[in-house]
Amino acid sequence: MSETVxxxxxxxxxxxxxxxxAQEALEVVLIGAAFDQDVSLAFLDDGVFQLTKGQDTKEIxxxxxSATYRALGDYEVTKLYVEKESLxxxxxxxxxxxxxxxxxxxxxxxxxxxxxxxxRAEMAEVMADQDVVLSF
Amino acid sequence: MKFGIVVSEGPYTxxxxxxxxxxxxAALAKGHEVSRVxxxxxxxxxxxxxxxxxxxxxxxxxxxTALAKEHDLDLVICIAAAQRRGLLDKNEADRQGxxxxxIAEGFRISGLGQLxxxxxxxxxxxxxxx
Numbered sequence: 001m002s003e004t005v006x007x008x009x010x011x012x013x014x015x016x017x018x019x020x021x022a023q024e025a026l027e028v029v030l031i032g033a034a035f036d037q038d039v040s041l042a043f044l045d046d047g048v049f050q051l052t053k054g055q056d057t058k059e060i061x062x063x064x065x066s067a068t069y070r071a072l073g074d075y076e077v078t079k080l081y082v083e084k085e086s087l088x089x090x091x092x093x094x095x096x097x098x099x100x101x102x103x104x105x106x107x108x109x110x111x112x113x114x115x116x117x118x119x120r121a122e123m124a125e126v127m128a129d130q131d132v133v134l135s136f
Numbered sequence: 137m138k139f140g141i142v143v144s145e146g147p148y149t150x151x152x153x154x155x156x157x158x159x160x161x162a163a164l165a166k167g168h169e170v171s172r173v174x175x176x177x178x179x180x181x182x183x184x185x186x187x188x189x190x191x192x193x194x195x196x197x198x199x200x201t202a203l204a205k206e207h208d209l210d211l212v213i214c215i216a217a218a219q220r221r222g223l224l225d226k227n228e229a230d231r232q233g234x235x236x237x238x239i240a241e242g243f244r245i246s247g248l249g250q251l252x253x254x255x256x257x258x259x260x261x262x263x264x265x266x
Contacts, residue, residue, distance in 0.1 A: 037252070
């Protein structure tokens with residue numbers, strides 16, 4: 001759609017259902033995928049809860065959109081940076097997160113993990129490397 | 137420099153739209169360009185012409201409308217976020233069978249693609265939010 005390719009980072013900082021930020025951030029990511037940009041997502045602070053396994057929203061009457069994160073690979077969104085300290089501060093480990101994979105078309109469509117665990121210092125580098133940072 | 141602006145919190149509850157307004161005014165005064173202001177999340181509420189703040193308070197929507205007129209600014213309200221929150225232009229009100237519309241002069245409703253396009257075209261994208 002555009003010849004310019006920029007590095008877009010969507011920063012997810014909020015828990016999934018207490019506010020609408022996570023859901024409306026996903027809407028931006030899905031629309032943005034049509035623009036063929038270099039897309040990454042960052043999950044930090046309570047944003048790490050967005051990726052947790054076993055979310056069940058039946059009792060609160062909100063749409064459970066957690067499966068959408070597993071579909072991101074189909075939109076060529078394959079870089080999900082998760083901040084290690086944010087997980088630890090909340091008593092979480094990678095095992096508490098969904099298994100999110102993408103098919104690497106440059107490697108015979110091998111399934112590879114989309115989640116990349118990074119330290120807070122490394123997250124700062126990821127952010128510094130971007131052209132456009134949208135924070136949710 | 138060409139700036140793209142995101143406003144992601146509603147008026148009066150948050151200062152975000154005030155800060156964005158002040159930033160845009162200052163940037164324009166310095167000779168910079170503001171290619172678009174994109175209102176998302178509760179930020180869409182800035183664009184209702186039906187708000188009636190107390191007279192001794194700032195008139196946030198009117199400030200934006202006047203600034204848009206003066207500088208030919210592109211003020212875009214996200215349609216998906218707007219529909220959830222009851223922000224409608226005449227076309228959308230007719231299409232959805234609603235009996236009123238409330239978009240203020242100087243604002244237009246469009247899709248999220250406008251946000252991405254703004255990010256691609258602007259030198260800097262600046263978000264005003266929580």
